[in-house]
Amino acid sequence: MRAEAAVQPRPARPSRTAPLPWLMPGVLGGALAPLASIAFRATQGELGANPIAQALNELGLVALVFLVASLACTPAKTLLGWTWPIRLRRTLGVLAAVYATLHVTTYVALDQGLDLEAIVADVLKRKFIFAGAATFAMLVPLALTSTNAAVRRLGFARWKRLHRLAYAAGATGTLHFIWRVKKDLREPALYALMVSALLLVRIVMQLRTRIARAPLSH
Numbered sequence: 001m002r003a004e005a006a007v008q009p010r011p012a013r014p015s016r017t018a019p020l021p022w023l024m025p026g027v028l029g030g031a032l033a034p035l036a037s038i039a040f041r042a043t044q045g046e047l048g049a050n051p052i053a054q055a056l057n058e059l060g061l062v063a064l065v066f067l068v069a070s071l072a073c074t075p076a077k078t079l080l081g082w083t084w085p086i087r088l089r090r091t092l093g094v095l096a097a098v099y100a101t102l103h104v105t106t107y108v109a110l111d112q113g114l115d116l117e118a119i120v121a122d123v124l125k126r127k128f129i130f131a132g133a134a135t136f137a138m139l140v141p142l143a144l145t146s147t148n149a150a151v152r153r154l155g156f157a158r159w160k161r162l163h164r165l166a167y168a169a170g171a172t173g174t175l176h177f178i179w180r181v182k183k184d185l186r187e188p189a190l191y192a193l194m195v196s197a198l199l200l201v202r203i204v205m206q207l208r209t210r211i212a213r214a215p216l217s218h
């Protein structure tokens with residue numbers, strides 16, 4: 001009886017690599033929520049005294065959240081052994097670029113009234129706008145080369161090198177946030193801390209790989 005009990009198959013534990021069919025629809029559905037909320041509140045006149053600035057800030061913050069989330073995927077695999085975030089990395093990066101585009105479009109069309117001269121002057125005059133523009137300039141090529149076809153066209157090594165720009169975008173995006181906020185720096189400091197920690201993990205991972213691959217000297 002006891003021996004029989006011993007050979008009973010154990011209930012299967014959910015595998016770390018099990019397919020999670022709800023994962024991508026969940027993320028895409030969730031990603032629409034901030035946009036839907038801004039659009040709804042705009043139609044109801046519930047975006048406060050300065051609705052353009054409110055929408056601008058919310059769209060920018062969501063872009064930064066997605067950018068940081070995309071940077072966290074590889075460290076999550078390394079540190080926690082989770083593989084599912086890797087499947088979301090590309091989507092999260094593209095979502096960051098989509099929200100950044102909405103943020104910049106709001107600035108260009110609604111805040112600046114499509115006045116190109118004023119926009120160029122603003123980019124050159126205000127360092128926080130310059131940092132935002134630099135971040136956007138990095139996110140666009142990253143999003144455009146996020147397809148499998150782009151990986152094939154560029155070759156994996158060049159593609160990987162290009163996509164390291166995501167960390168620079170994380171740094172300049174955080175700087176944009178820090179320079180925009182004049183008084184309470186707690187929230188942007190939190191993002192700066194997260195981006196720095198994620199970058200540190202990546203650097204340590206790279207060093208470990210290099211050391212492991214280095215030929216023995218004797």
Ligand code: HEM
Pocket residue numbers: 053054056057058059060061062063064067096100103104107129131132133134135136139173176177180
């Ligand atoms: C040409 C590019 C960009 C321009 C001109 C721009 C412009 C602006 C402006 C004018 C504001 C402040 C609005 C206000 O003071 O009321 C702002 C806030 C912000 N932007 Fe940008 N931005 C750009 C790109 C980006 C990008 C690429 C990101 C993120 C990836 C980003 C993230 C943010 C964040 C986090 C805030 C502050 C949100 C808050 O205070 O809650 N911006 N941006």
